[in-house]
Amino acid sequence: MLVHVVDSGMGNVGSLVSMMHRIGVEAVAARNGGDLAGARRVVLPGVGSFDRGVAGLRTGGLWEALDGLARAGCPVLGICLGMQLMAQGSDEGVQAGFGWLPVRVERMRPGPESSGFRLPHMGWAPVRVERAGVLFEPGAAGQRFYFAHSFAIAADDGDPAAVATAEHGRRFVAAFERGNLMGVQFHPEKSHRFGRRLLERFVLGADRA
């Protein structure tokens, strides 16, 4: 299985490709729309601000190619900003996201009982698996991942797409699955065995989405 990792100049492509190799999967960087032709698994990383993320993808035909692949049912995994770009928009910027998810990304803020709340949300946090699927196996517990962000998608109770949530001030979506579209707010490529397992499950199991 070949994984295409989108390289728009904003994101940790090198680390993702390294981890893919550790899993035993071949990965290539896709720098323009043409590079994505025939893709069967796409990972969309992203580090930085929302508007710059949009601008980066708007060059070289990446935006149109990704949108086409998403609508055609190709499994796509967004990571951190990559996941946020799948939403309609973000408090962080003025540009529109892909809109594959009918939600907005909001600036995180303390909850009524938060003490020691800091932004960015930076570090390892436990993730509550809400339902098993492609990314998490049934009974998955003790999952923790590395987060580095100041914006997030709020977790609405009972949202079936939110497969995992975490809390920082308020509960937010840590991972979602909506058919062939998936996203994680944390960095699996920087989360040791937990991230490796999740990426493995995406690569091997996404056809069952």
Add this chain to the structure above:
Amino acid sequence: MPRARIIPCLTLLERRLVKTRRFTGPRYLGDPINAMRIFSDKEADELVLLDIGAQGRGPDLDLLGRLASEAFMPVSYGGGITTAAQAESVLQAGFEKVVIGSSALQRLGFVSELAARVGSQSVVVSLDVRGGGGAGFRVVRSRGAIEVADDPVLAARRLADAGAGELIVHQVDRDGTRCGYDLELVRMVSSAVGVPVVALGGAGSVGDLRAGVAAGAAAVAAGSLFSLFGRREAVLLTYPGDEVGRWER
């Protein structure tokens, strides 16, 4: 809130891992790629890599790319970053964050520019601080030669306001002493800003790490604690295991 992070801080000089103490030394420790692999295998929370030979030369991107491919935890890099383009190259090479030194206080616009380009979560400023214990603190740069500020709290606030997403408070006078963090300094800075603060300088035991967290540090970093062992300071790369448990903040 996220678990307090424990962060080995490694120093590079001419592609070799070295240990310095209060800007002097350096003592050769070993191969950096090997060290990165070891800390990644030990599932370290995070790691900070500082290249003290990079001033004027800029980041050694070839080495950095190879180092980043060994790490499955976030790694921050600092050393010789003076332009946003250099910062972006370092992040593209596989590093999570870039570290700028105390000179950032005299270039607040650069901090803001970086934050706008790569996001605050990827911009760390490391404040080198000396003094304390009733004598007053001073923030220094250029290996301690130049004072840039006499109030670490004000300095921290300015940097956080400018867009730094994380601050390392490095108590230089305690480097390698293993006598514990400067808890007064950690407390002062942690309570003054809303961004995560990393304590560095003086940690000699797991107890010291816990004390740093109790004083308000979001993360506790150390160099010699994780790279040297015993009175004779033999080179030994270690990382606390399950005994530290899950710390609550």
